[in-house]
Amino acid sequence: MFVRHLSLVDFRSYPSAEIPLGPGVTTLIGLNGQGKTNVAEAIGYLATLSSHRVSTDQPLVRFGASQAIVRAMVVRDERETLIEVEVNPGRSNRARVNRAPVARPREVLGNVRSVLFAPEDLALVKGDPAARRRFIDDLLVQRQPRWSGVRADYDRILKQRSALLKSAAPVLRRGRGGSRGGRRPEGESQEEARANALHTLDVWDGHLAALGAQLLYARLRLLRDLRGHLREAYETVSGGAGEATVTYRASVTESVAAAIAAG
Template identity: 25%
Template sequence: MYVDNIRLINFRNYMNLKLKLHKKVNIFIGKNAQGKTNLLESIYVCSSGKSFRTNVDRDMINFKKNQSYIGAKVIGEHLDKTIEIKIDRNKPKRIKVNKLEIERNKELYGGLNVVVFSPEDLRIIKDGPSERRDFIDREISQIKPMYRYNLNKYNKILFQRNNLLKNMRMNEKNKHLVDIFNIQMAKIGSKIIIERAKFIEKISRSSKRIHKNVTRGEENLSLKYKTNVVDSFNDILYIENLFIKKLENNIKDDILKGTTKIGPHRDDIDIFINNVYSKTYASQGQQRTAILSIKLAEVDIIKEEKNDYPVLLLDDVLSELDKDRRKFLVHAFKDLQTIITSTDIIDIKEFDPLNKKIFHIDNGEIL
């Protein structure tokens, strides 16, 4: 799978761009704040309907304009799609695939699979559980579109249950309604837990192998899924029943706090390097290498699930990697389209053997 060409109108600092991409390696060089990340963002939006940088669509519109447009031609082994996205400051976003308008972002999933690696991804290790949940939710949604549907449904039920809990502080007559929400949460939540457990098991296994190669066998990387619902993930009915029991047992505390303490909305991932908790004890270099291994493991998983490689987006990460790790990436790139941004051409000298195209970016203009 690869992006053949892209068209941007009034997107961030791109006023009118038509760009033909190479099937393999594309390298964009420019100083900071010239539009390198904006270009990667536009490709990512075509894969999910959302940005990896903002939750507000209108932030992607050029500040002098009221509308923006992204168009991309995507080609795969059994795929030929044109994805078009129009963003308006005062109207809902519109998405078309091969000229047919789609109603929901989730209908985009599978049309273009991408994996993005940027310096901000260190937050997966450094920040709190919500950052790690967002990470696994984004990646599972690419390969399992139904997962995003279940996640949205679960969050709506959770919101309704929490509102009910707050009202029950003064009036506990609505206990029967809580029971209904418990059943609904457990039914949908158990599906989310199962998918997360499967995904983390796969990415842990793959990233462990990659990390050993990247570090020449010196480090062992492992990921562990943490949920307060259950310890075993083999039987969905068992998870569902235990989920309901825990919600029932915790009801007094939930009413007191006005929030739901049990469920996948409290999940987390522990990331270990040589059996040591990476968030607390790993150096920044070790953390960066761990995230690199996890991102490359995503590539493997998408290839396994979709029988086609995703597009790999590397946003200004080369300068943070040593020569050996850059050489490792060269080997990893040979089978997939990769789009790289860098501030310095020196960072890319290891890529000389690759089939590639080099672009220069200056204030939203590509030379």
């Protein structure tokens, strides 16, 4: 697979750009600040629908523009596919495959596959565990795009559960007076409100556990599959001096996570 042509509209520093590419090595040469990294970032965005440099889409849109477009002609098995993503900060992004709209942008995942190494990747070893989990999840999505949906559902439920905890916190606290803290339907006692909040929390906990177990199982399986490749790659660069391995410190084993995920 390779990108034959990349088109940018209002992406980062580019009002517009048409960049012909091809199989093999392509080297971008220029002064600092001319946008070389922006090109690599654009290709990576098509592969993951996220940036390795920022956590939101707003910085990807050129100052003064309302949206950005990243478009690439991808060749795979001698077959060409046109992938396009419209970046709309504050609104829903849109995507097309061969100029036909798709229902959700994540449906384009898997068409472009990239491996990116950047200075920001030092966060994998220097940063907190969230950066490492995010890296593994990005790799999961590139390998099997269906994990994008599981990941999105997990994030959505986590936010909803957090919102419930915040709004129901006064009700869930013991020892508070009946009328103090937390809104509840008229005629509902403090104990009834607390019981309802706990029941709702149990429901969210169940959904979160099931989706979290699916992600955990997938991460563990991915790292298991990568161990052999990692060992071979390290032997190549080290000349056989030592051995490299990777371990995921999980609270449960892969088999337990698989059982929870299966319900």
